[in-house]
Amino acid sequence: MDRRSFLQVGSAATAAGLMTRAERVDAQTHEGHGAPAAATPTPTPTATSTSPRAAAIARRFPAGQPGVTVPNGATLPLRVVDGVKVGHLVVESFPNEFSPELTAEVWGYNGTTPGPVIELVEGDRLRMYVTNRLPEPTTVHWHGIVLPNGMDGVSGLTQRPIPPGETWMYEFTLRHPGTFMYHSHFDEMTQIALGAVGMIVVHPRQARGPRVDRDFVLMAHEWKIEAGARRPDPNAMNDFNVLTFNGKAFPSTAPLMVGKGERVRIRLGNLGPMDHHPIHLHGLWFHVTATDGGYVPVSAQRPETTVLVPVGATRVIEFVPPESGDWAVHCHMTHHVMMQMAHGLPNMVGMNPRTLERRMSRVMPEFMTMGHTGMGGMGEMRMEIPPNSAPMRGGMGQHSYIDMGGMFTVLKVRDDVSTADPAGWYQAPAGTVPAAADEARLRADGIDRCAPGRREMAVPSAPTRPSRPPLARPERQGAPRARPHR
């Protein structure tokens, strides 16, 4: 199966895998739940493709709004019983593949972290069953939703916690449209850090602003997973080393496919333990149109290229991409696009390694200094690493290795998105990609490459990666270098 097929089948398979057979039959009838809960029959999805993206677009909600697209994720199947939308969340422990080289045991809902997106319509009555398969009690808090106090899900304050093995019921009406979240509110430090979080989308009954063509949900999260460990460390307070969108680190993050000129909405949420994330989009300007506190009045919307998504908040952005291309979408904290990068290392940049290398080569012929010319390309070198780790890993791009991993994905803007391959890259027109300048051009423009002010390079040797043998073991190197946390 190629990557495209995998992406297309993946979400559908995931969603299907979460349902019992009866639920599956029911969901086929009700998944296009755009209709008023009480009276109007729920329309059947009209998607002709197996693509979850196409299915999302085909699932229309009031005012012609499309259903949400959840990269690497799915929406929660809901059935309508006597006008009430009924769902079932099962919180439990399971392995999550963060990236091809890293899998760890997390706590999440219905086999995913974040849990499935709960997609509703303003005015819906929701009845949600919560089954606790954790080894300790739990609750579910409906973050941002205005509801009766007793349904707020705060252990001790508004309810007793749900003991392990029990199934409890929440029920309330979604009085306001918006982008909200859900998460455990018992032993928050552990359960949130291990992934017991998810998002809620409530579509408005009446149009609020211009209709969008695409509506994405992206949830940021951060994890501390020691290289080689099988479980995130919930005691971590800083140095989070695995950063994710919808539970995946790049290159496992699915791209956001949009058409040039389409109106796009991205609903960003953050229930990571500690850090706020400035999420940056390339190649366009956007407006922040809503938060988990409601819609931002048009007169108060500012154009932005980066939006800070604090812990415990959602930010909704909208834009019309003016240019086709492969545009980066990432957290702008540089350590949040690194994976399991060791911190507290000596600063090697600018160091002259010749003496060190000469001495070290006597006792360790394969010795290689790293970091003195910068750290670019280390992920690409595929040096030997502990099993189940992804230190400094990014992924291959069309032109070369992309040094960023973690909280990074790609907005793929295409002239014709209906036929575009999510695994494909943008083919830039000739002459629109930078290349080495030729001498004639330099002369014509009066550029002197040897102009005064250019200093000799402080470090005479270029990175030695092409000519040196691969490293034996990271821990056998004598010099400080980038290495995974121990």
Ligand SMILES: [Cu+2]
């Ligand atoms: Cu960040």
